[in-house]
Amino acid sequence: MPVQPIIRSEAAAAGSDTPGSDSPGSDSQGLGDGTGRSANGSRRRTRESPPPLDEVSKNIIEQLQQDGRRPYAAIGAAVGLSEAAVRQRVQRLVRSGVVQIVAVTDPLRVGFTRQAMIGIRVDGALDPILQTLRDLDEVAYLVITAGSFDVLAEVICEDDQHLLYLLNEHIRPIEGVRSTETFVYLELTKQTYTWGTR
Numbered sequence: 001m002p003v004q005p006i007i008r009s010e011a012a013a014a015g016s017d018t019p020g021s022d023s024p025g026s027d028s029q030g031l032g033d034g035t036g037r038s039a040n041g042s043r044r045r046t047r048e049s050p051p052p053l054d055e056v057s058k059n060i061i062e063q064l065q066q067d068g069r070r071p072y073a074a075i076g077a078a079v080g081l082s083e084a085a086v087r088q089r090v091q092r093l094v095r096s097g098v099v100q101i102v103a104v105t106d107p108l109r110v111g112f113t114r115q116a117m118i119g120i121r122v123d124g125a126l127d128p129i130l131q132t133l134r135d136l137d138e139v140a141y142l143v144i145t146a147g148s149f150d151v152l153a154e155v156i157c158e159d160d161q162h163l164l165y166l167l168n169e170h171i172r173p174i175e176g177v178r179s180t181e182t183f184v185y186l187e188l189t190k191q192t193y194t195w196g197t198r
Contacts, residue, residue: 120151
């Protein structure tokens with residue numbers, strides 16, 4: 001799992017008093033999906049250095065993990081800060097990449113019927129391969145691993161033909177990819193983003 005906590009809300013935030021509505025990672029600020037690209041994918045933003053996580057910031061993160069749309073005023077009441085102070089802390093956490101506040105959809109309900117984890121074995125440098133994989137829209141999760149695979153890429157596709165096309169036309173031809181193994185998801189039995197802070 002990622003080292004940095006990723007706050008996922010169950011629906012798009014509404015109203016200016018909620019974290020998802022005015023945070024720097026929202027489309028209203030012209031910064032796209034919070035990955036460092038703008039809405040049109042043409043430019044990148046510079047992240048701030050991650051702020052030190054004191055107990056108050058950790059408590060704010062845990063509040064957002066429970067509900068990514070929780071109003072700043074409600075968070076402030078829970079952690080002992082004003083609404084404005086919470087807003088500033090959340091914006092700083094988003095700008096520095098410590099958290100993301102986004103809407104998480106059920107892929108099956110929005111037209112993506114095939115999900116899979118692809119194990120990739122690599123010869124040579126990883127960085128060029130990782131950059132190519134990061135640029136693929138279908139790749140939702142990408143990690144370097146120890147063990148029998150060098151890289152694991154979780155992909156979300158419309159159907160089996162889409163998955164096959166992705167493998168044959170975009171992943172296997174990457175220079176340095178020695179082999180792949182695809183693990184098709186049959187059923188999702190648990191998915192959580194509420195692992196708290198330490």
